[in-house]
Amino acid sequence: MSFTDIATRTYNHSFRLDPVVRTLLDTDFYKILMLQLIWRKHRDVQVTFGMVNRSTKVRIADEIPESELREQLDHARNLRFTTRERIWLAGNTFYGVKQIFQPDFIEWLADFQLPDYELVRREGQYELTFHGAWPYTTMWEIPALAIVNELRARHILHEMGRFELDVLYARAKAKLWGKIERLRALKKDGPLRLGDFGTRRRHGYLWQRWCCEALQEGLGESFIGTSNVHIAMEIGAEAIGTNAHELPMVYAAMADDDPQAVRNSRYSVLDSWRETYSGNLLVFLPDTYGTSEFLRDAPDWVADWTGARPDSKPPLLAGEELIAWWRGRGRDPAQKLIVFSDAMDIDSIEQTFHAFKGRARISYGWGTNLTNDFSDCATRADQDLRAISLVCKVLKADGRPAVKLSDNPLKSTGDPHEIERYRKIFSAVGMVETPVLV
Amino acid sequence: MSFTDIATRTYNHSFRLDPVVRTLLDTDFYKILMLQLIWRKHRDVQVTFGMVNRSTKVRIADEIPESELREQLDHARNLRFTTRERIWLAGNTFYGVKQIFQPDFIEWLADFQLPDYELVRREGQYELTFHGAWPYTTMWEIPALAIVNELRARHILHEMGRFELDVLYARAKAKLWGKIERLRALKKDGPLRLGDFGTRRRHGYLWQRWCCEALQEGLGESFIGTSNVHIAMEIGAEAIGTNAHELPMVYAAMADDDPQAVRNSRYSVLDSWRETYSGNLLVFLPDTYGTSEFLRDAPDWVADWTGARPDSKPPLLAGEELIAWWRGRGRDPAQKLIVFSDAMDIDSIEQTFHAFKGRARISYGWGTNLTNDFSDCATRADQDLRAISLVCKVLKADGRPAVKLSDNPLKSTGDPHEIERYRKIFSAVGMVETPVLV
Secondary structure, three states: OOOOOOHHHHHHHOOOOOOOOOOOOOEEEHHHHHHHHHHHOOOOOOEEEEEEOOOOOOOOHHHOOOHHHHHHHHHOOOOOOOOOHHHHHHHHHEEOOOOOOOOHHHHOOOOOOOOOOEEEEEEOOOEEEEEEEEHHHHHHHHHHHHHHHHHHHHEEEEOOOOHHHHHHHHHHHHHHHHHHHHHHHHHHOOOOEEEEOOOOOOOHHHHHHHHHHHHHHHHHHHHHOHHHHHHHHHHHHOOOOOOOOOHHHHHHHHHHOHHHHHHHHHHHHHHHHHHHHHHHOEEEOOOOOOOOHHHOOHHHHHHOOOOOOOOOOOOHHHHEEEEEEHHHOOOHHOOOOEEEEEOOOHHHHHHHHHHHHHOEEEEEEEEEHHHOOOOOOOOOOOOOOOOOOOOEEEEOOOOOOEEEEEOHHOOOOOOOHHHHHHHHHHOOOOOOOOOOOO | OOOOOHHHHHHHHHOOOOOOOOOOOEEEHHHHHHHHHHHHHHOOOOOEEEEEEEEOOOHHHHHHHHHHHHHHHHHHHOOOOHHHHHHHHHHHHEEOOOOOOOOOHHHHHHOOOOOOEEEEEEOOOOEEEOEHHHHHHHHHHHHHHHHHHHHHHHHOOOOOOHHHHHHHHHHHHHHHHHHHHHHHHHHHHOOOOEEEEEOOOOOHHHHHHHHHHHHHHHHHHHEEEEOOOHHHHHOOOOOOOOOOOOHHHHHHHHHHOOHHHHHHHHHHHHHHHHOOOHHHOOOOOOOOOOOHHHHHOOOOOHHOOOOOOOOOOOOOHHHHHHHHHHHHOOOOOOOEEEEEOOOOOOOHHHHHHOOOOOOOEEEEEEEEEOOOOOOOOOOOOOOOOOOOOEEEEEHHHHHHEEEEEOOOOOHHHHOOHHHHHHHHOOOOOOOOOOOOOO
16 A cells, blocks of 8 residues: 655645755864864954866856756855754864863854855856855855755756666665775774765765765774764764865965965964864864975974874875874874875775874875765766866955965966965975876 | 654554565466466366475575464465456456456456465475465465565565665665666667566565566666566566466376376477467477477477477577577578576576577576575675575376476476486486576
């Protein structure tokens, strides 16, 4: 007997919109960590963020109707942190620390709202920019990326029949579980620590949640958590994260034109961070203006930090460089943490796991290739669900252009003239050009 | 918002039993074709069927509680052909023919009920036998096999968590779709005709239905239908089938002790069949007492039949033998149909497709490896969902023991002394010992 529940069916069919982002907690944990610092120390700095599609061949504006994009962005602007969400942020233990978020910050969150956006369509792309005070504009990064990526996926999914969708998700699940079985084999060989960093490039919220549950089920203790705050809360996992390029980029932009001030800003940002957080949250991101130069110039206290997150140098190279540096500074690399998070997938995880086993504490922030690996999963060859290299970066801080050089010149962002100016301030020592895939 | 429909949830949780077989149409089409012949010509013959597990290492009775098995068998005994099912059988076109089932037969079906069973537990196996008039006992074969096979699968499924089940079915779907993609590639190379013959060994009803829908979606016209009558009706596919060993086995058992009468029975059964059916249903099953001898001794009119279904000789060998025989009898093999149905899987389908392309009309009855291929799909190695070689065969007809020799001596069934007697009547010419996998 099949029983049609008319009420539920009618309810489900009367939605005006299927929101991509349903809560402000559907963001990366490090955004909230950074937000507290920004709100406490730089709440009046005006920072402009802008979305850039590095996969220029994909004409996003031809795939996603502008009205759909606006509806989703407008919906995100209507969201507020709910009482129970703020209670959870205030009461939960993060990285083993209670009350990582102070009461005044939690109170301020009650009125938080995403600021307005500017959307212009140009040559098949959307120019999506966010102007305003830094504590507001910073919070657009993740929902904006998640919205555009998920709308792209939906554009293809809408063409697929019930059966094609069934096969698609069956294949994607089988594929991910195959990777998890390889990770389980690694676990037998030594300690494995791996978490989800895939919110921004995910296929969709429900799929990201399934991926996290799969890791939880398959890896047990080796699954150290997810960067997605809402999923962490929902599935009872740890919310994890470090910090992002936006901090050094704004600090550098706000520095004087004096090259020495720009160079110093790389460490003053760490100083701000350690005033706010401690312990396992003391993980530095060395590549904003080149890792090799960052390490060479770093004050000695940087070597006391818990670890580093290389994000644009080939991981084997990056790991060796960090280990050599800690050793050169008289620290024991085996006690230090390296968080690999740049375009990792099962092959590079296996390689680095074996290469650094016992030589440093390694953990993985698995992003796009965890939450958006649908290659060869569609039943038709023309249904291309591959992720694109979409980023949302700081463009300006208090009217001054912001720049990222990165260890990979192909990942640098900013106005070309400004990039040139920064390249004169920082040498290209240790930089490696590598194709940007995700 | 998540809305709990209390009525549906309560209804779903209050089932006393989850039946494996929910309708008498959940059987193979050829059983109903044979049933009409049996009912019309041999309704008073007493025939005993018995279930045999050829995979003796698997102790079925240790896996399935007797009470569960009895509940399912009892439930099947409560089923009747419903009015709309009989209307469909009477009104539907099968193999392009209207009213293949005569009105008096359809009327008789209204009161049909599966007869009683005898269940004894011995050395880790169940001895399940069905005694009575042939038109009744014959109908137990498919539901009995489906029930035991599905209860075995459930025994393992019940130990699996929500997530393990999710991965299991994702992998099984991905695996089957991978095979379908290979079949799609074959289609580009020539005409492909393939149907589902997997009811008896299926993982479960819903899974068999999914497999049929996958073939329907993936192969279009090349999917020629399913042997499962209920699934055919539900998904709008053709119900397909030929005839089975039980017919020649009973005919041979009823023949005199005179060896010549036993030999002749192989062709008198075909005579009965052609009185009842015609056209595409004239497909003979040559291997009951050895194909080579069957073909050598066959009256010439057998070569006029539409085709043959080799069922126990390696398929390449069987196809070549049939083609040579038709040619030797002055018939054009390219006009003849060969239905391969013995343990076929994607590799043997590809091999025979290429070997016989243009030389004969080929079709495939895909069984166990379609509807029950879960090898390497479970998340834990000890969850063995492999199908076993379970059969339900005629043991006696009117008190005389029944025997099958088959082209593969390992597939012969019957009392050992009787098998010896039959081996003296039929030579072993052309027989090939081959491991029995499914």
